[in-house]
Amino acid sequence: MTATTIPAGIECEWIARAQQGDRQAFAELVQRYRAGVVNVVYRMCGDADLAEDAAQEAFIRVWQHLPRYQPRSSFRNWVYRIATNVALDVLRRERDATDIEIVPLVAAQSNPEAAVERSERADRVRQAVLALAPASRAVLILREYEALSYKEIAETLDIPMGTVMSRLNYARTQLRETLKGCLEGG
């Protein structure tokens, strides 16, 4: 999911003002990147409540470290890097979090059987993603759900492009094995 499209100049102004301590400007940045950060954290943790807390924590860290942010790198990638690290911290703190809750996120359907089946498939996919090693999972999430380029992923996670490609390949191979049934079933 991408952030709302606004002119880059306005975002730079928000960042500069937030660096000076302007909370209103920071609220604009939170508003802009909320969905992306929540999604990254949710995909990493697999729990909606945890994701909400972790996303808030990520923005608090962004606020704390904003004075040190250098505009030469992408702000979105910098925020995603913090979000990924927060998600990993949360996972370390709450080892059992992935088993806590399965939130039914599928909208009400006219055909309840189809809805249940879809929900089960979605859950299997979610569990398969969560079963990946965090390093590969982070790369997969940023590519598949946030549509970041290899270069942006490399910058976000501070790893070489070759590592991005090999982790992505590893993650996809693992998922193909785990989700063989879903893929064959269509």
Next chain:
Amino acid sequence: MMDHVLEWLQAYHDGELPERKVRRVEEHLAYCESCCAELEALRAMSSLLQESPAAGDLMRPDRFVAQVGLRLQRRPEQTVTRRVLETGWRLVPVGLLGAWAFVQTVLIVLSGILMTQSFPATAGLFSSVVPPVSVNSLLTGLHCFAGKGLSDWLEVLSCAARWFGPLGWPIALSIVLVMGIALLYLSWLASWWVRHNRIENVPIV
């Protein structure tokens, strides 16, 4: 028969393959069923992943922003002392460079004086301005004022000095001081690196 393009398929699927290779992949896909099947599997995997819903719609955006706002702490104000310390910390490399230049200058001057004193023809020229300096007497004097720890260091220094001949102690002292300055600079560099990467570069394991 062209080789398979399996190693390029992932980048092709992600739209990351250079144009030149894209053409080669597409030409190959036109007749290779196994590579087509592989590409189809990648596409199916992406579609399947998208079936897992996002979490962004679970919470109201305005509530989320308000909650973040409530949890934000005031940033510590930049007091004058803090600002001075911060500036001082940033200027450490300049200070070290200045210290290095000072040490080098002093030692070059001292070496010059010692050289002139070691030749009988020139020794008289400076004797009226600079009193004759005896390295041994200087070190003995320093021993008297120094504590035990420093005394040991001076002993090491004088041993090292004997190795280098007539200009021994300026050279030995120069090496010790430059090493000290280099050590301080490396320490500063390490602390800068740690500070700079505290949040941004937490490794993902």
